[in-house]
Amino acid sequence: MSKSYALEPDTGALYALAQSERLAGKCKDAIAHYNKLLETTKDEKTIGAVKAQIDLCDQIERGEKPKDDLKLDDPRDAPTIQYRTVYRTKQHSDTLAIALYVAGGVSLGGAATAYLLARSTRDDADHATSLAQYNDLYDRARLLRLTAYTAAGAGLALVGYATYRVLWGDKPSSSEVAIVPTTRGSIVTWATTW
Numbered sequence: 001m002s003k004s005y006a007l008e009p010d011t012g013a014l015y016a017l018a019q020s021e022r023l024a025g026k027c028k029d030a031i032a033h034y035n036k037l038l039e040t041t042k043d044e045k046t047i048g049a050v051k052a053q054i055d056l057c058d059q060i061e062r063g064e065k066p067k068d069d070l071k072l073d074d075p076r077d078a079p080t081i082q083y084r085t086v087y088r089t090k091q092h093s094d095t096l097a098i099a100l101y102v103a104g105g106v107s108l109g110g111a112a113t114a115y116l117l118a119r120s121t122r123d124d125a126d127h128a129t130s131l132a133q134y135n136d137l138y139d140r141a142r143l144l145r146l147t148a149y150t151a152a153g154a155g156l157a158l159v160g161y162a163t164y165r166v167l168w169g170d171k172p173s174s175s176e177v178a179i180v181p182t183t184r185g186s187i188v189t190w191a192t193t194w
Helices: 002-007 011-023 027-040 044-061 095-126 131-168
Strands: 174-182 185-193
Touching (some): 011 027, 011 044, 027 044
Antiparallel strands (some): 174 185
16 A cells, blocks of 8 residues: 555545554554645545544554444445345246247248248249149149148147246246346346246
8 A cells, every 4th residue: 555655645545555554453654644644635524534543543552442443434435235136936847838839939930931832832833834734833832821821820829828828827937026226226127937
């Protein structure tokens, strides 16, 4: 601390130097630096804090045990914020909902593929060279489009039911609620697992 004060002789560094000396048990050096600080500052709060520290050092020098180490209201100190996260957890894994999501996703992917194939087959039918080829490609396109619509409906039903089971089903799911304080309020988050 003395090197820090030698590099930049300001009141903050001098106060920190005196505090470190007091805490290290070198009260004579600390009192000298506290008195030097009293000579250089005009702030009433700082003067009160320094005088309280000098009194504390005097008690230590006389061999008295100080009642409590002083806790000072320094405007430079940031307030201490206690972070607390509140968890509400019910452990449960709904394997049926997971299977429904997977099956629904596969069904929706197959529906998209069948729809694209139906469009391509319909375009091929428009470029057919004979009526028989046109009818064959057109019927194949209609069948693929019907398959796509059926698969999409089934996929949406599976995903919808899985979502219902997760959000409102009879079986509990694992969920967590966290409240995190910020400088202007707090943030509430909710997370759930299936």
